[in-house]
Amino acid sequence: MDLIDQIAEKSKEIHTDGYSMSVGEVISLYKDKDIEIHPEFQRIFRWSDEQKSRLIESILLGIPIPPIFVSQRSDGVWDVIDGVQRLSTIFQFVGIYRDENDLVTDPLTLQATEYLPDLQGYRWEIVGEGRKVFSDALRRDVKRAKLEFRIIRKESDENAKYDMFQRLNAGTHLSQQEARNCLLVMLNREMFAEITNLSESDDFRGVCLITEAKENAAYYQELVLRFFLQLDYSGPDAELREEFGDYVTNWMREAAKVYKSDENKIKAEVFHRSFSLLKEALGEDAFRKWDGARHLGPFSISCFEFVTSGVAANIDYWETQHAATLADRVRSAWSSPEFRNSAGTGVSPRRRVPRLITRARNFFMG
Incomplete structure (x- = not known):
């Protein structure tokens, strides 16, 4: 043609x-x-x-x-x-x-x-x-x-x-997630309400410490969306075929078509269970760098991707363990090749995210 x-x-x-x-x-x-x-x-x-x-x-x-x-x-x-x-x-x-x-x-x-x-x-x-x-x-x-x-x-x-909404709002003052939120309201209000509600939960906010600027750009809601994307991911650890921001948006659009609150309760339950465990184990240090002696620095998105993917995939096991055991496993990730080889500053999100998701599921296995 x-x-x-x-x-x-x-x-x-x-x-x-x-x-x-x-x-x-x-x-x-x-x-x-x-x-x-x-x-x-x-x-x-x-x-x-x-x-x-x-x-x-x-x-x-x-x-x-x-x-x-x-x-x-x-x-x-x-x-x-x-x-x-x-x-x-x-x-x-x-x-x-x-x-x-x-x-x-x-x-x-x-x-x-x-x-x-x-x-x-x-x-x-x-x-x-x-x-x-x-x-x-x-x-x-x-x-x-x-x-x-x-x-x-x-x-x-x-x-x-x-498609028209995305094109009209490309390059505007909206962040990517603010544009996604608008799109999600049009696609599925019920899913938008659920994402927003989860983004305001105490355990989640207690471990995800982001800047005020990012909060104003709807980054909490983006993190919730990414949690479910990671949970749903079934692809290989190879590089994504599109930019990661577009991948998140396209995944959301497909998820909104099949979203039903009753069927989604299991996934929301995994969300609450995961962040409850992380809050108890590490609190506000859950996604901050571990240098071998202490936690330091700001919220790390790579750590979030790796830890939440691993814990959520093995939630039943970690609920049987002591909080200190989970804290030790999270801290050990910072020196592990599974995390370090995929989370460097030179690794783009479209390469990093699939690697971290798939490798974290094994790393956090009981």
Whole structure:
């Protein structure tokens, strides 16, 4: 198949439309639950009131706003894949935005902006005395303003919206895991909730000490995802065929298709059992370097991969052993060829991870 044939074949899989809608029409869609903006994304997209005010300023001044991308589901509902923060800002300003618990949030009070400093303190409508409020004319101007939409129609390939989301967010301020979290919300909310819940467990947090910057980039959730990827891995110890970040994302997408909470309880149980043992054995030193006399340095991702892969694969055995025995085995890993030969600074994740997973299962065997 040559390039022309490839283009013709793939273009049959993606059907799109594009047209403009007034803000008033979009508000009606939201009220009628005909558009899904994923309130869970608010944990990830953190716009300040200043940024929100600048969006309202743009609407009032007719400054072009980037198109909003949506995917039409089989039930006809529009699933927003790019533009969540823009739409949620508008809905919050007019006082109808609902959070992930379906509760209406406090209306947005505008701040002064570069071109409209007098926006300071304004709200959409009266809430309490002494408030500055938009006039009927200003509210009409906002509701008549146009937003551009790009729609992936429901006849498209089922993966089209997820591929589109990844492409639209490639190179943005989002970390890889923040982008994965958004993707997972669209793929399987139940799995997203489970990953988030596990990432907040006390035993897990007690042994995984990461920086605040990494925590803000959703690294705890990435570590949970990687734990289950390691548990599920059945390949050889050869180098992966793709970059590790892409491998994690693609594994997650496949896992989300088959995820069911009842069937997944066994895996979640292994997670809790593993980190309970490690917390008891080593506490916050579980994934810090052992120099033969003491633990030092920051959290080591290589150590995390090796230790959690080995302990989880042999969980029944380690639950019969004393905590000190597990501590000794973890510490001995730092001088073992199984770990040292695969965890050096020059070893890429796509080579390192398969090696560490497969070799750890034998290293931690009883």
